[in-house]
Amino acid sequence: MRIKALQTLLLLGxxxxxxxxxxxxxxxxxxxxxxTDWQFGASTLNWVGLENYVSLWHDDTFHKAFFNTLAYMALVSLGSVAIGLGAALLIESHHSLRGLYRTAFFLPVASTFIAMAVVWQFLMNPNIGLINQVFTWFGAAKHNWLKDYDLALISLAVIGIWQMSGLAMVMFLAGLKSIPVELRHAGLLDGMAHPVDRLFRLTLPMLRPTTLFVVTICGIRSLQVFDTVQVLTQGGPNKATEVMLHLIYTEGFGFLKMGYASSMTMVFVVCIFILTLLQQAAMAKRSRC
Structure with a gap:
């Protein structure tokens, strides 16, 4: 027993x-x-207990960043799951164009966003941007997508969906591969000849564990949004795109309030922990069923 315990410790150590x-x-x-109230670069600090958390409770900027992050997470998670699932089904149904579809949908995941941000800034330019040009072709008005208070967060969510759909597609492809071929053949024998019928009665029910996993991963990654905000909007206009990680960065390295930023970080960690627990609980419930 001691030898096994030692071997286990050496392996896990x-x-x-x-x-x-x-x-x-x-x-x-x-x-x-x-x-504490430690400020970046200071040689001393004071113990303040829960004072930073009390300040967070009354901080309107933090409230705004918190709910912006939740809204962004909801938009990006739902959009990424829908497009990723659609792309996976498209790839599975077109054998001759699989390589092209995989490359096209996965390219945003492999791209460096700082470089792609220049492209998105051009696309959303209020004067010469391609998106506004397309809108004018249909008689719609131009918009300053990244400076409009009502549209800025939605615009960032669109970019987030573009970034994350490829990752969702890869995970759904893995889920589709795990569906036994025998079940599909049995479905055909049971009268599920139409693709839509097979999708809702066979494919989607079998993809429930994968869908839950994809939603959780996309949700956690959406909570971690930072580079999009930092490069394109810096939290503006008027805090319309302020999110938790960007606010933590601003408080910690902009205003040097590391103690206050650390309290925000702990709230952020708790949110991710809760998401992970919900996923584990849902997976456990699924396994029992």
């Missing part, structure tokens, strides 16, 4: 040590820092 050093220890430091 490196990964446990890395987890401790790279995840647990930094998170513990941030949690402690959130209970």
């Amino acid at each position: 490196p990964s446990m040590l890395l987890t401790l050093l790279l995840l647990v220890l930094p998170l513990a430091v941030v949690a402690l820092m959130s209970l």
